[in-house]
Amino acid sequence: MNRTMDEVVTTIPTGWLQAGAPPLEVDFGCHRGAFFIGMAVMNPGVNFLGLEKQADRVKKCMGKIGRLGLANAFAVQGLGAEPLQKLLPPASVTTFHLYFPDPWPKRRHAGRRVFQASFLEEIRRVLRPGGTLRLMTDCESYFYEMLGLTRVGWREMPWDDGRENVETAFEKTFRGMGLKPHRVCLQPISTDVMAAI
Numbered sequence: 001m002n003r004t005m006d007e008v009v010t011t012i013p014t015g016w017l018q019a020g021a022p023p024l025e026v027d028f029g030c031h032r033g034a035f036f037i038g039m040a041v042m043n044p045g046v047n048f049l050g051l052e053k054q055a056d057r058v059k060k061c062m063g064k065i066g067r068l069g070l071a072n073a074f075a076v077q078g079l080g081a082e083p084l085q086k087l088l089p090p091a092s093v094t095t096f097h098l099y100f101p102d103p104w105p106k107r108r109h110a111g112r113r114v115f116q117a118s119f120l121e122e123i124r125r126v127l128r129p130g131g132t133l134r135l136m137t138d139c140e141s142y143f144y145e146m147l148g149l150t151r152v153g154w155r156e157m158p159w160d161d162g163r164e165n166v167e168t169a170f171e172k173t174f175r176g177m178g179l180k181p182h183r184v185c186l187q188p189i190s191t192d193v194m195a196a197i
């Protein structure tokens with residue numbers, strides 16, 4: 001795809017959503033791309049889409065992707081659930097990574113957190129059957145809020161998916177300070193199964 005370094009696009013590469021396309025993983029709030037670009041290098045048979053609200057960070061990601069010559073990584077600017085609604089059809093994503101979302105630790109700011117019931121429903125919509133949602137945060141109150149929102153309709157899966165680990169930028173910082181982030185891997189329970197419970 002021909003594009004300049006200054007351009008910020010709001011579509012994803014042609015072919016990524018076509019039948020037979022490689023699995024698609026999303027890194028929401030991808031920052032400067034340490035995680036999803038690292039994953040793309042190590043997993044050439046998987047497409048990685050970074051979503052990020054800040055245009056300068058998206059440009060940095062695309063610059064790195066261009067320098068590395070990666071055809072399986074791409075970053076798009078978007079805010080909250082909007083890029084999911086605009087770009088991703090139902091059952092199109094195999095893994096949704098949400099790592100260190102802005103914590104808004106003050107109780108009066110908790111409403112600004114991106115992980116809300118409506119956002120979670122968007123994630124459920126875009127996940128393919130058998131797809132997973134991986135969450136990681138250093139903020140304990142946010143983590144328990146995430147667990148509360150996913151208590152019904154989601155099941156916990158092993159964190160280890162057999163792939164080599166790539167640290168996110170924030171994970172690296174926190175682990176460097178000797179801290180261990182909270183994390184969980186979840187899978188939606190299909191509505192058929194839910195109805196039978």
Ligand SMILES: C[S@@+](CC[C@H](N)C(=O)[O-])C[C@H]1O[C@@H](n2cnc3c(N)ncnc32)[C@H](O)[C@@H]1O
Pocket residue numbers: 028029030031032051052053054057078079080098099100101102114168169170171
């Ligand atoms: C705390 S940083 C974590 C970055 C990265 N995931 C990591 O683990 O290193 C949160 C990132 O999410 C982005 N972000 C925050 N709110 C967002 C939103 N509503 N929509 C899209 N991106 C958002 C921020 O700009 C920032 O790059």
